[in-house]
Amino acid sequence: MNIAVLVKLVPDTEASLKIGDDHRYISTADLNFVLNPYDEYAVEEALLQKAKHGGTVTVISFGGDEAVKALRNSLAMGADNAVHVKNPGGIDLLGVAKTLAAVLKEGRYDLIFAGKQAVDDDSGAVGPMIATLLDIPHVSSVIKLETEADKLTAEREFEGGVERFELTLPALITAHKGLNEPRYASLKGIMMAKKKQIEVVEAEPVPAKTEVLRLTYPPLRPPGKIVGEGREAVPELIRLLKEEAKVL
Amino acid sequence: MDILVFVEMRGGKVRPAGFEAISGARKLADVAGGKLTALLIGKSLDGLTGEIEKYGADRILLAEHPLLEGYTPEGYREALVAAVEESGAKIIVMTATTMGRDIAPVVTAKLDAALLPDCTSLEYKEGRLSVVRPVYAGKLIMNLAATSWPVVLSLRPKAFLATEREGVTAEVSRLEVDLEGKIRAQLLETRAEAGDKLDVTEADIVVAGGRGMKSAENFKLIEDLASRLRGAVGASRAVVDADWRPHSEQVGQTGKVVSPSLYIAVGISGAIQHLAGMNSSKVIVAVNKDPEAPIFKSADYGIVGDAMEVLPAMIEAV
Numbered sequence: 331m332n333i334a335v336l337v338k339l340v341p342d343t344e345a346s347l348k349i350g351d352d353h354r355y356i357s358t359a360d361l362n363f364v365l366n367p368y369d370e371y372a373v374e375e376a377l378l379q380k381a382k383h384g385g386t387v388t389v390i391s392f393g394g395d396e397a398v399k400a401l402r403n404s405l406a407m408g409a410d411n412a413v414h415v416k417n418p419g420g421i422d423l424l425g426v427a428k429t430l431a432a433v434l435k436e437g438r439y440d441l442i443f444a445g446k447q448a449v450d451d452d453s454g455a456v457g458p459m460i461a462t463l464l465d466i467p468h469v470s471s472v473i474k475l476e477t478e479a480d481k482l483t484a485e486r487e488f489e490g491g492v493e494r495f496e497l498t499l500p501a502l503i504t505a506h507k508g509l510n511e512p513r514y515a516s517l518k519g520i521m522m523a524k525k526k527q528i529e530v531v532e533a534e535p536v537p538a539k540t541e542v543l544r545l546t547y548p549p550l551r552p553p554g555k556i557v558g559e560g561r562e563a564v565p566e567l568i569r570l571l572k573e574e575a576k577v578l
Numbered sequence: 579m580d581i582l583v584f585v586e587m588r589g590g591k592v593r594p595a596g597f598e599a600i601s602g603a604r605k606l607a608d609v610a611g612g613k614l615t616a617l618l619i620g621k622s623l624d625g626l627t628g629e630i631e632k633y634g635a636d637r638i639l640l641a642e643h644p645l646l647e648g649y650t651p652e653g654y655r656e657a658l659v660a661a662v663e664e665s666g667a668k669i670i671v672m673t674a675t676t677m678g679r680d681i682a683p684v685v686t687a688k689l690d691a692a693l694l695p696d697c698t699s700l701e702y703k704e705g706r707l708s709v710v711r712p713v714y715a716g717k718l719i720m721n722l723a724a725t726s727w728p729v730v731l732s733l734r735p736k737a738f739l740a741t742e743r744e745g746v747t748a749e750v751s752r753l754e755v756d757l758e759g760k761i762r763a764q765l766l767e768t769r770a771e772a773g774d775k776l777d778v779t780e781a782d783i784v785v786a787g788g789r790g791m792k793s794a795e796n797f798k799l800i801e802d803l804a805s806r807l808r809g810a811v812g813a814s815r816a817v818v819d820a821d822w823r824p825h826s827e828q829v830g831q832t833g834k835v836v837s838p839s840l841y842i843a844v845g846i847s848g849a850i851q852h853l854a855g856m857n858s859s860k861v862i863v864a865v866n867k868d869p870e871a872p873i874f875k876s877a878d879y880g881i882v883g884d885a886m887e888v889l890p891a892m893i894e895a896v
């Protein structure tokens with residue numbers, strides 16, 4: 331099975347973020363970056379499918395030089411090949427999807443994995459966009475996947491239940507937490523990943539249809555108060571919630 | 579500027595976020611001018627038009643087909659694209675729910691449109707549409723504008739108020755959708771959770787428990803308090819990973835982002851990834867036995883104490 335995984339580097343979820351001087355992007359100075367957590371599930375699932383069906387796992391990342399780290403991390407987990415699609419600048423979500431779709435089309439993959447969302451822009455858009463552009467079926471936010479030779483069943487959660495789909499390959503799946511337990515890269519994996527050749531693709535700019543006007547910090551919460559200790563504090567808490575906060 | 583709003587339904591009923599989307603779209607239509615068309619997709623929809631009308635749509639479009647009874651990205655895509663054509667809409671509004679977040683990018687790619695996802699407010703000024711949306715799990719707020727038409731928007735649940743309008747009537751028409759050979763990702767089954775359980779993202783009150791609850795059994799207390807308050811149960815990642823609670827309840831950066839009027843965090847330390855998911859709640863209450871727990875910095879009201887002692891007292895008091 332010829333499998334592709336789309337991976338992105340994002341700020342560490344631990345990090346507090348600073349807005350850059352342009353007020354449109356974050357300041358990346360002193361910021362630690364990690365593989366997007368949902369993409370870890372995607373890479374893990376690709377490796378599990380390869381173990382089951384054979385084949386190769388190619389990880390693909392669109393971005394500047396930082397994207398290489400996402401690729402190395404995925405290679406260290408066990409991916410076979412890596413492709414760095416260089417960001418020509420000025421691209422928005424649909425532009426990223428179009429660029430990646432063109433690269434994926436060349437690769438003739440049977441199964442494509444992406445994350446449910448990148449925890450930076452939180453759009454959750456690139457996966458379903460690519461499936462649409464490639465004209466292949468997809469299921470997003472998958473928490474359970476079963477595969478046979480060329481058939482998949484995929485489950486996902488919605489607000490209030492679970493829905494299960496059946497589809498045939500080629501197909502695209504976006505991975506949600508719960509799909510699997512991503513493995514840690516072994517020392518050997520990390521060493522091998524350092525030596526692997528990363529294929530570079532130069533992308534053409536795609537005119538953006540959206541424009542970031544401004545980034546701001548969310549309003550600060552006013553300082554709260556400790557109502558008291560233990561069960562004795564409960565009546566006063568309830569009174570405050572009713573009379574002061576008016577939420578009960 | 580004509581607007582199409584896709585009104586989300588599940589199990590034959592309009593979701594709360596669906597009504598919010600009509601109201602959000604109505605306000606936009608008032609400013610942008612033009613007609614507001616509400617699209618319903620399903621199997622038999624006649625009984626629902628009255629409900630929809632109240633929220634102020636000028637037109638209601640019914641896309642009925644046996645294959646549209648349950649959600650599939652390809653089936654709903656066909657209905658949506660046909661509705662955009664029929665209505666001539668340049669702005670397409672949806673809900674930023676599981677369904678909306680799946681279908682909005684599909685429709686965007688199909689129409690070669692601009693996507694403004696997961697918006698918490700909208701502005702139309704001098705022919706330009708811009709939105710506010712939380713990014714980095716709410717750590718920052720982004721103002722994002724569309725620079726071309728059409729535009730697909732999804733509205734975050736609970737960010738827009740569903741408000742009824744007086745004396746509005748809508749013209750109802752039907753939309754033919756050809757689904758022959760279109761649906762490749764087929765829906766095998768939908769399992770609704772037992773007894774109309776409220777989702778954390780939809781609840782007005784959330785009672786969430788963390789590792790401080792000590793065991794899965796002790797979550798009975800969280801459930802009791804939530805049910806007394808007609809709220810939903812939330813959970814930290816630690817307790818989801820420990821299999822005490824289902825994934826669907828996880829709040830935070832890799833879980834759900836919620837903004838209820840009241841969020842009660844019990845035995846949750848307040849890690850940055852958890853805060854990211856609930857920091858936009860209107861009022862936050864923390865119960866934690868450690869007075870130094872970071873959650874108290876984000877809480878409006880705190881009680882320092884043992885959850886096993888405080889929760890029963892709270893259940894009794896409400």
Ligand SMILES: Cc1cc2nc3c(=O)[nH]c(=O)nc-3n(C[C@H](O)[C@H](O)[C@H](O)COP(=O)(O)OP(=O)(O)OC[C@H]3O[C@@H](n4cnc5c(N)ncnc54)[C@H](O)[C@@H]3O)c2cc1C
Binds near residue numbers: 829851
């Ligand atoms: C990539 C990534 C993504 C993540 N995403 C999420 C996410 O989406 N959501 C999330 O929640 N976390 C997330 N986390 C995990 C997060 O960092 C914390 O580990 C987690 O939130 C801790 O859960 P907790 O507060 O329940 O447990 P703990 O940190 O163990 O805190 C338990 C708290 O309970 C208190 N306590 C103990 N006993 C009692 C008692 N008897 N009565 C009252 N209080 C008591 C303690 O004082 C303590 O403050 C993520 C982490 C990573 C790395």
Ligand SMILES: Nc1ncnc2c1ncn2[C@@H]1O[C@H](COP(=O)(O)O)[C@@H](O)[C@H]1O
Binds near residue numbers: 336390393454
């Ligand atoms: N620049 C990128 N390079 C590779 N994959 C990406 C990129 N951006 C998004 N993706 C993939 O699409 C998923 C959803 O991203 P998003 O739509 O940005 O939330 C991610 O989890 C990745 O799998």
